[in-house]
Amino acid sequence: MTGSRNDWFPSPIWHFTIADYQSLNETLLQEIYAEQQRDRQGEKWSNVLGWHSVNDLHKRDRFQGFTKIIEANVLEVANFMQWDLQKFTFNITTCWAIINGKFASNSVHSHPNSILSGVYYLKAPENCGGIFFNDPRPASQMLIPPVVEFNLWTHPKISYKPHEGTMLLFPSWLLHGVDMNMSEEVRIAISFNIGMSPIKS
Ligand SMILES: [Fe+2]
Structure with a gap:
């Protein structure tokens, strides 16, 4: 006799490959390099040693094509999650x-x-540092039996290798970080947050 199982409370991470990303990245990089010239100091958030821009880049003209792509991908997530877009935007x-x-x-x-939060990669040389996500169930780390191989139910942490032209979307509550860049070249990414506003009836 074998038991059956239900898997509740999954933590989704979506990934999208953006079509024709080379010309998009060129436009985005122009704005980012110009911004870095303007604001050499940058902002201090989760970044250790790296440069972090101001957080309103989505309002820039050169970012308008990119924001459309974000919105299309978020809509795909919203549909999957069955969010009620009659009630909020x-x-x-x-x-x-x-x-x-x-x-x-x-x-x-x-x-x-x-x-929702997301990241999009513009420059991702080999060994430039992956994004990692930690198991969001702290109690699951209380006592960990040894495993022959980690699987979907036992991974304490998973990493994604960055690829140019790829966008990840994930729940904003999911703890994450970025490994050290061990490459001689820079790693450049754009991150963003998605908020919600109620629609008044
Ligand atoms: Fe982040």
Whole structure:
């Protein structure tokens, strides 16, 4: 006799490959490099050694094609999640760029006051640092039996290798960080948050 199983409370991470990303990335990089020239100091958030831009890049003219892509991907997530878009609208609340040179990383964090967060890769050389997500169930780490091989139910942490032209979307509460860039080249990514506004009836 074998038992049956239900898997509740999954933590989804979506990934999208953006078509014709090379020309999109060129436009986005122009804006990011110009912004880095303007604001050499940058902002201090989760970044360790790296440069972090201001968080309103989604309002820039050169970002308008990119924000449309974000919105289309978020709509796909919303449909999958069966969110009731008669009752609320989603919008990009913040959007920023991060440039991580050699040895730069991002410490573990989540994104408060948002429903979804995402990252998109513009420059992702080999060994530039993957994004990792921690198991969001702290109690699951209380006593961990040895395993022959980690699987969907036992991974304490998973990593995604960044690929240029790829976008990840994930729940904003999911703790994550970025490994140290061990490449001689820079790693450049854009991150963003999605918020919600109720529709008044
Ligand atoms: Fe983040």
